[in-house]
Amino acid sequence: xxxxTPFAAAPWxxxxxxxxxxxxxxxxxxxxxxxxxxxxxPLSYNLMNLRVRWMTTLMTAGAFTLVVWVQTFMLxxxxxxxxxxxxxxxxxxxxxxxxxSTDETFSNLGFADATDLETQEGVLKVxxxxxxxxxxxxxxxxxxxxxxxxxxxxxFLQVRGVDEPSLSAQVHGMKLQAGSEWFTDAGVREVGKTGxxxxxxxxxxxxxxxxxADRKRDVLALAKNNSRLDVGEMFDVGGRQWVVTGVMExxxxxxxxxxxxxxxxxxxxxxxxxxxxxxxxxDPDFRKDQRESFLESRRQKAEEAYRKALAEREADPTLPxxxxxxxxxxxxxxAWGAELLRDYFANEYTKSRFSPQVETTxxxxxxxTNLQFLIAILFLCFIMSLGxxxxxxxxxxxxxxxxxxxxxxxxxxxxxxxxxxVSFLFESVMLAILGGLVxxxxxxxxxxxxxxxxxSGGPGGGKFIVLRMTVDFSTLAMGMxxxxxxxxxGGLIPSLSAMRLTALEALR
Amino acid sequence: xxxxxxxLENIRRNKTRSILTGLVTMVMVLVVTLVFTVxxxxxxxxxxxxxxxxxxxxEKWQIPSMMPYSYASALSEGGxxxxxxxxxxxxxxxxWGFFVGSTEENPAKxxxxxxxxxxxxxxxxxxxxxxxxxxxxxxxxxxxTTAIQRMKDVPNGVIVGQERLDxxxxxxxxxxxxxxxxxxxxxxxxEIVGTFPREPARYADSSVISRDYFNRQLDxxxxxxxxxxxxxxxxxxxLVWLRLKDRKxxxxxxxxxxxSPSFTxxxxxxxxxSTGIGGFLEAWRDIIWGVRWLMAPACLLTLSLVISNAxxxxxxxxxxxxxxxxVLGFRPxxxxxxxxxxxxxxxxxxxxxxxxxTYLVVNGMGGLPFRIAFFPKFAVPLDALWWGxxxxxxxxxxxxxxxxxxxxxxxxxxxxxxxx
Numbered sequence: 001x002x003x004x005t006p007f008a009a010a011p012w013x014x015x016x017x018x019x020x021x022x023x024x025x026x027x028x029x030x031x032x033x034x035x036x037x038x039x040x041x042p043l044s045y046n047l048m049n050l051r052v053r054w055m056t057t058l059m060t061a062g063a064f065t066l067v068v069w070v071q072t073f074m075l076x077x078x079x080x081x082x083x084x085x086x087x088x089x090x091x092x093x094x095x096x097x098x099x100x101s102t103d104e105t106f107s108n109l110g111f112a113d114a115t116d117l118e119t120q121e122g123v124l125k126v127x128x129x130x131x132x133x134x135x136x137x138x139x140x141x142x143x144x145x146x147x148x149x150x151x152x153x154x155x156f157l158q159v160r161g162v163d164e165p166s167l168s169a170q171v172h173g174m175k176l177q178a179g180s181e182w183f184t185d186a187g188v189r190e191v192g193k194t195g196x197x198x199x200x201x202x203x204x205x206x207x208x209x210x211x212x213a214d215r216k217r218d219v220l221a222l223a224k225n226n227s228r229l230d231v232g233e234m235f236d237v238g239g240r241q242w243v244v245t246g247v248m249e250x251x252x253x254x255x256x257x258x259x260x261x262x263x264x265x266x267x268x269x270x271x272x273x274x275x276x277x278x279x280x281x282x283d284p285d286f287r288k289d290q291r292e293s294f295l296e297s298r299r300q301k302a303e304e305a306y307r308k309a310l311a312e313r314e315a316d317p318t319l320p321x322x323x324x325x326x327x328x329x330x331x332x333x334x335a336w337g338a339e340l341l342r343d344y345f346a347n348e349y350t351k352s353r354f355s356p357q358v359e360t361t362x363x364x365x366x367x368x369t370n371l372q373f374l375i376a377i378l379f380l381c382f383i384m385s386l387g388x389x390x391x392x393x394x395x396x397x398x399x400x401x402x403x404x405x406x407x408x409x410x411x412x413x414x415x416x417x418x419x420x421x422v423s424f425l426f427e428s429v430m431l432a433i434l435g436g437l438v439x440x441x442x443x444x445x446x447x448x449x450x451x452x453x454x455x456s457g458g459p460g461g462g463k464f465i466v467l468r469m470t471v472d473f474s475t476l477a478m479g480m481x482x483x484x485x486x487x488x489x490g491g492l493i494p495s496l497s498a499m500r501l502t503a504l505e506a507l508r
Numbered sequence: 509x510x511x512x513x514x515x516l517e518n519i520r521r522n523k524t525r526s527i528l529t530g531l532v533t534m535v536m537v538l539v540v541t542l543v544f545t546v547x548x549x550x551x552x553x554x555x556x557x558x559x560x561x562x563x564x565x566x567e568k569w570q571i572p573s574m575m576p577y578s579y580a581s582a583l584s585e586g587g588x589x590x591x592x593x594x595x596x597x598x599x600x601x602x603x604w605g606f607f608v609g610s611t612e613e614n615p616a617k618x619x620x621x622x623x624x625x626x627x628x629x630x631x632x633x634x635x636x637x638x639x640x641x642x643x644x645x646x647x648x649x650x651x652x653t654t655a656i657q658r659m660k661d662v663p664n665g666v667i668v669g670q671e672r673l674d675x676x677x678x679x680x681x682x683x684x685x686x687x688x689x690x691x692x693x694x695x696x697x698x699e700i701v702g703t704f705p706r707e708p709a710r711y712a713d714s715s716v717i718s719r720d721y722f723n724r725q726l727d728x729x730x731x732x733x734x735x736x737x738x739x740x741x742x743x744x745x746x747l748v749w750l751r752l753k754d755r756k757x758x759x760x761x762x763x764x765x766x767x768s769p770s771f772t773x774x775x776x777x778x779x780x781x782s783t784g785i786g787g788f789l790e791a792w793r794d795i796i797w798g799v800r801w802l803m804a805p806a807c808l809l810t811l812s813l814v815i816s817n818a819x820x821x822x823x824x825x826x827x828x829x830x831x832x833x834x835v836l837g838f839r840p841x842x843x844x845x846x847x848x849x850x851x852x853x854x855x856x857x858x859x860x861x862x863x864x865x866t867y868l869v870v871n872g873m874g875g876l877p878f879r880i881a882f883f884p885k886f887a888v889p890l891d892a893l894w895w896g897x898x899x900x901x902x903x904x905x906x907x908x909x910x911x912x913x914x915x916x917x918x919x920x921x922x923x924x925x926x927x928x
Contacts, residue, residue, distance in 0.1 A: 066807075
């Protein structure tokens with residue numbers, strides 16, 4: 001259930017047991033209790049005015065609706081990006097790139113590197129076989145068949161060449177959908193009667209949908225699956241035909257945007273015979289007895305580096321302010337194994353120079369673009385919300401001017417100043433809540449839609465992805481919070497001015 | 509003139525409402541101005557030029573494009589056979605390679621802050637072929653031309669953008685060691701000989717090293733490694749820019765390059781720079797669509813609603829006034845125009861003010877810092893002034909036309925019947 005599923009992906013994530021959320025809800029509930037049962041605030045008068053002046057109510061709430069809807073829609077996009085980067089990677093995996101590489105595209109690893117690596121103690125072995133996926137990652141340019149006028153003629157495909165697909169799938173936790181199978185050892189098959197061959201591929205669910213949209217109407221009419229490419233269908237890349245042997249189950253990860261094929265086929269086709277990446281599953285029991293000392297040693301190194309950076313900053317105040325690296329305790333045996341293995345390859349393994357990273361950390365770091373979009377969206381939504389605040393302020397000032405006599409009568413009836421304040425604030429916040437609810441409802445309609453984007457950790461490299469827009473509990477909570485804050489701020493000054501009216505002034 | 513005074517008087521009468529309406533207009537126009545600053549710059553970069561256009565030659569099937577430098581010479585001639593008098597040749601060219609390194613020796617401490625990204629190119633081409641730099645006057649481009657001259661005497665010179673210089677805490681004249689990341693085991697000892705002009709801002713974080721110097725470093729690597737070339741030695745050419753007279757020349761040069769047997773391993777593709785940029789921006793297609801067709805219209809609709817609300821309230825309050833005006837001889841359409849004029853004046857002035865302030869403030873900061881593909885910053889164009897005024901006027905009109913019609917149809921008898 002969308003509304004009830006907490007989903008802690010993005011920075012604004014609130015889970016249902018979040019103290020912030022519980023505190024806010026408790027405060028509002030208490031306030032309502034005081035207002036309704038203790039405060040004797042003339043709420044029915046405010047509700048009646050909202051009903052009687054329905055046109056004004058609708059227009060003011062409409063403005064809130066639009067602001068909240070835009071925020072919800074944009075946050076759903078960024079949420080999808082965070083969900084993708086955060087859910088990519090197995091906690092027990094490390095990714096090994098060549099030294100100095102921060103991106104798979106620029107990494108270059110040899111055959112001999114893999115052979116020796118597989119014999120290392122910390123690498124998990126199942127039935128005597130090391131769980132090491134040898135991979136070549138490429139960004140391939142594909143001309144788009146029959147591009148629409150004014151649209152680009154090419155797209156970029158993330159292609160991953162692997163030696164043993166079932167082993168790679170085991171390492172990455174990927175599964176095939178029903179009716180699919182992995183590509184053969186040869187990685188090619190004959191298609192047609194003239195002996196022409198096609199490269200066998202398995203598609204991620206997201207890219208299968210993107211490529212599926214290229215199909216012409218007549219092909220689509222005969223297709224097994226209208227929404228995506230399916231087993232047996234073909235497409236052109238690199239001057240060759242590629243045939244789909246399977247589609248992977250969607251995982252919400254970056255691998256959903258990838259095309260997997262035989263490394264020997266694409267290495268030769270694109271002039272990249274070497275590997276770029278080794279994905280290694282760590283033995284969860286690797287150096288189990290050294291866990292605490294490892295953690296302590298990392299903490300000490302982090303503190304030392306921090307003290308050194310502080311001293312350097314004291315000598316040169318122009319240096320950026322240092323931050324203490326937070327060393328998180330791994331929460332599972334898999335994660336412990338991965339951290340210890342990463343440390344081994346980074347500091348002790350000398351036969352080759354690698355750049356090892358825990359897989360989940362590697363992909364989580366690809367949030368630089370996410371953060372940039374998030375900041376931009378929050379900035380624009382903040383400015384739009386200022387517009388909403390001024391708008392409701394305008395409405396409330398007008399309402400108070402028109403109802404000055406009502407205020408005078410209420411004062412004569414014994415309502416105190418603070419009750420007048422709360423009364424008009426309540427009206428303003430109710431307008432905001434009404435608009436916010438409709439805005440959230442409209443914004444939630446985008447949940448599940450796919451969109452394209454790019455994620456990267458910084459300059460150079462990056463992955464073109466197909467993400468799923470995600471409207472979750474946190475996003476809706478942010479929308480309602482925005483609406484309530486706008487309503488509160490917009491109604492505050494007019495309510496204060498209403499509060500200051502004396503009965504005499506009001507009735508004059 | 510009397511009419512104008514009447515409009516101004518009405519606006520002045522309820523200052524709070526007028527100011528708040530103006531503020532809402534300014535805020536919403538600010539959002540749309542910022543959004544369209546980015547969108548129009550991106551759209552402009554993708555417009556296909558018909559003359560004086562630039563073509564890009566890159567590897568056909570992969571990014572990043574990595575071609576052998578031996579391609580550069582033939583590509584600079586447009587793939588033309590030397591003895592073909594009818595062949596089309598480019599008016600100018602520029603080759604790019606990319607050197608990515610770090611000024612930090614310890615790999616564990618490498619970060620974005622000590623990242624060094626440099627074009628490997630013919631230094632003199634930076635003046636004649638770099639986008640936006642080629643359009644600068646000699647005076648505006650003086651820092652760059654001085655640096656290019658200096659590189660003739662300092663072969664290991666590097667031109668560094670001011671923003672990168674500030675991040676590295678270096679100045680012109682300093683020496684740096686750059687430890688290669690994409691070229692493993694190749695470290696460059698460089699001397700900073702100059703910087704890019706402040707405008708355009710897109711090169712503020714870039715650097716340029718000489719292609720000749722880089723090729724000599726590759727030779728030195730080979731000599732020091734048992735005559736074994738660097739693994740990347742045959743992949744140092746990223747792309748080649750060609751300046752072509754018109755589309756006809758582009759089509760001819762395309763044919764020459766694609767038919768040439770010199771560019772088959774790896775194969776190449778040629779496209780106009782606008783098409784190439786469009787390909788990279790395709791990844792941002794959905795977010796650009798959302799911002800253009802959802803966010804911007806939502807802002808304008810919100811503004812219309814708020815203005816409509818404010819004008820509706822105003823019309824409701826002034827029913828007696830409109831009735832009196834009718835008695836005094838004002839025609840219904842004059843009352844309609846009065847209400848419209850009030851809204852349009854607030855909307856247009858607020859919109860113009862907002863766009864003007866945005867233009868001054870954002871451009872004063874050096875541009876809107878929002879990195880998309882090759883665009884690190886976006887400058888607000890002068891056109892934003894009329895966008896702002898236009899948006900303010902349009903939304904004011906849309907928001908006030910309903911209330912203005914209600915004002916026009918005020919019935920004198922009904923109004924006076926209510927007055928006690």
